[in-house]
Amino acid sequence: MNWGDFEQVIVSEIQGRYVKLSDDLQKADFLSGIYRAKSEMLKLNAGGNVDYCLPYMGEAYAIYYHMLRADNIFLALSAISSAHQLPARIKLIDIGSGTGSGTTAVGYWLGANVDPSIRKSVEVYGVERSEPMSKMAGSLIRHLRQRIRNTQTNVLHYQLSNTQIAIDRLRNGIFDLVLFSYTFDVYESDKQAEVMSRVLQLTQKLRQNGVALFLSPNPNPIKTVSPKVEFMDTLISYLKSNGMKPIPIKLRRSAFACDEKRSVVLRRICEFLNSECQRLGLPIIYEKQDDFPWYGFYGRCNALTWPANLTRVV
Numbered sequence: 001m002n003w004g005d006f007e008q009v010i011v012s013e014i015q016g017r018y019v020k021l022s023d024d025l026q027k028a029d030f031l032s033g034i035y036r037a038k039s040e041m042l043k044l045n046a047g048g049n050v051d052y053c054l055p056y057m058g059e060a061y062a063i064y065y066h067m068l069r070a071d072n073i074f075l076a077l078s079a080i081s082s083a084h085q086l087p088a089r090i091k092l093i094d095i096g097s098g099t100g101s102g103t104t105a106v107g108y109w110l111g112a113n114v115d116p117s118i119r120k121s122v123e124v125y126g127v128e129r130s131e132p133m134s135k136m137a138g139s140l141i142r143h144l145r146q147r148i149r150n151t152q153t154n155v156l157h158y159q160l161s162n163t164q165i166a167i168d169r170l171r172n173g174i175f176d177l178v179l180f181s182y183t184f185d186v187y188e189s190d191k192q193a194e195v196m197s198r199v200l201q202l203t204q205k206l207r208q209n210g211v212a213l214f215l216s217p218n219p220n221p222i223k224t225v226s227p228k229v230e231f232m233d234t235l236i237s238y239l240k241s242n243g244m245k246p247i248p249i250k251l252r253r254s255a256f257a258c259d260e261k262r263s264v265v266l267r268r269i270c271e272f273l274n275s276e277c278q279r280l281g282l283p284i285i286y287e288k289q290d291d292f293p294w295y296g297f298y299g300r301c302n303a304l305t306w307p308a309n310l311t312r313v314v
């Protein structure tokens with residue numbers, strides 16, 4: 001399985017959902033829903049909060065961001081593994097797991113990097129509060145499971161909706177990886193301490209050598225530093241002050257692991273939806289070149305672990 005195959009899974013899933021709709025009224029609702037969700041997602045570029053519970057957010061996110069984020073996480077894992085050993089059986093907790101890009105990336109990374117004769121597994125606890133996002137994750141991960149099973153990689157996935165439940169119920173869980181990929185919103189200052197303390201509690205579930213991986217927006221040199229960037233700086237300092245140490249990793253700006261920066265396969269679903277908008281007299285959804293999905297690493301990546309000599313209270 002390669003990235004193109006997985007892009008095809010997204011295309012088939014979304015096209016399948018669309019063609020199942022029996023009349024044009026429902027089809028127009030689907031297309032307008034994707035239009036609204038895509039416009040809402042643009043708030044991310046301005047460093048704002050997005051309402052992920054909007055209808056059709058799962059579809060809009062899967063088309064535009066799922067593979068971009070999976071590619072970013074894949075690159076981050078590759079960079080970490082050159083400085084720090086990752087196991088062939090990974091137990092992962094993915095906070096704000098969205099449409100399941102973390103599961104895609106870890107499953108694919110294991111298949112591509114670990115000796116084919118070794119049995120690999122990823123056991124994922126995805127914590128996601130938005131139903132449209134987690135429903136899409138369920139569908140995409142089902143396909144992923146079927147497709148990579150024959151590469152000796154087993155994918156198990158559990159969906160949870162609440163971080164506190166994950167902390168309480170997985171009390172004795174020991175994880176290899178805790179992932180936060182573009183998870184954090186802009187928080188009121190009085191909420192930040194609570195969020196940081198929860199993140200610390202989650203990192204305390206890591207086994208010795210386990211990794212906490214944070215992917216987050218980059219400070220934009222033209223705009224003023226956004227609250228999300230400031231929060232990430234504060235959070236990383238807080239985790240370090242509690243004893244975690246950074247894993248040195250290098251990631252080239254604009255790097256991508258797949259073959260082409262502009263995805264031909266995902267573009268197909270955008271063009272299909274646009275043609276349906278035209279047929280039904282609706283405004284087209286993907287208008288400008290940058291409305292179509294593309295790859296590249298433009299964010300920031302922090303990876304932290306617990307030093308071997310530190311006694312932790314779990």
Ligand SMILES: C[S@@+](CC[C@H](N)C(=O)[O-])C[C@H]1O[C@@H](n2cnc3c(N)ncnc32)[C@H](O)[C@@H]1O
Binds near residue numbers: 065096097163
């Ligand atoms: C920008 S998306 C990132 C999704 C995924 N991690 C990725 O990189 O593709 C952020 C997601 O985090 C979820 N989220 C944020 N805070 C959360 C929380 N405290 N509990 C559950 N989900 C959360 C949102 O609903 C949204 O789906």
